[in-house]
Amino acid sequence: MSAFGYRKPADLPQTVALFPLSGAILFPRGVLALNVFEPRYLNMVDDALGAERLIAVIQPATGEENEAIPALCNVGTIGRITTFSETDDGRYLITLTGVCRFDLEQEIKSGTPYRQALVSYDEYAADFSASPGVGIDRAGLIASLKDYARSRGYAVDWEAVDQAPIETVVNVASQVCPFDPAAKQALLEAPTLEDRSSALIALVEWGSAGDSERPLQ
Template sequence: MAQSYVKAADLPQVIPVFPLSGVLLLPRGQLPLNIFEPRYLNMIDDAMAGDRLIGMVQPSGGAASLPRLSQIGCAGRITSFAETSDGRYLITLTGCARFRIASELPAQTPYRQVRAHFGPYEADLTAPPSGEGALDRETLLEALKAYLTTRGLDIDWESAETAPPEALVNSLAMALPFEPPEKQALLEAADLDERALVLTALMQIDAAGDNEDGAVIQ
């Protein structure tokens, strides 16, 4: 049965975290994951036996074996689960709300756990209105076209032109191959309108990275 969270207090205070560089989860976004490391298989087992919540967070440096964690992540609920014949788990996380790491708990499990503060992001639990709001879809799509052309990529343009603003902005933010710091900037944008502005700017900067003479624009 699907779990509905209405306010920040409905969410658990302690959650397991999956540090993964360059991977972004946003509220109501869908993130497929292929789990094969024993510690994270253990984490999925424990999550499935509980509230099914996992925090996605990017490493921010430090030792590869125990990297520092970015202070802001996003919790997702396991909404799809399958086990392969070779023991891997194929799961889908559906984003619930962002959180700030208040503290990391002493290791008592093979995976890491944090005390998560959801209060500042309680608005994530409510889907924004389906109207355009402040989204400048025309400018965003122009930036997207230039970005994709530069990288030799393509998308379903009919879907891009008709998707609700949140679905469009968040799916592009999650799917496009931005660098980890850029992904973090998209995650930490205050709201959907700010995220759309950051997304548009990142695509414009990337597409304009080389001028006609081939010199890098600083």
């Protein structure tokens, strides 16, 4: 069961507000901080706050969120607004906490300035519970992440990483590493946490190998 009382796909709405964001993915139990300033998305946040506080994060299929009506990927994640503040210049600073992934089934004409769609969560019933990641080589994963961080010159609190649940390690790394949108989407769509960990290791090892060929800046 999620922290918000959702137990199964039927507990979530079939019609959702869509927030297309290139390069941004959200995992169940993960968090995504957003700076909302476009009028249509300010309207979307207003509507969400007045209802179930749910917003669907999804990537444009082209990687170009600034297109007037970009085609969208087939899989996204429904998130719940868990923190909210308003700035003096009218922006909203929100945090979304992921609940469950979904398949985009059909966009609908909604009469709102933001896009809406019918979605299905049926393929992602396992998202409602944290994965123990029993098939993951934790030590190997962290070693690969350390090599990647070292090659990029990133500072990481490895003590915190060592103490975090394996699901958090995999999903946070998948979310924050600067992979291209297609790679991010592949990580999101990985069927299991073990599959995502394997894909993540492949990506960071490829990145580390490429960076080793040039000096650090």
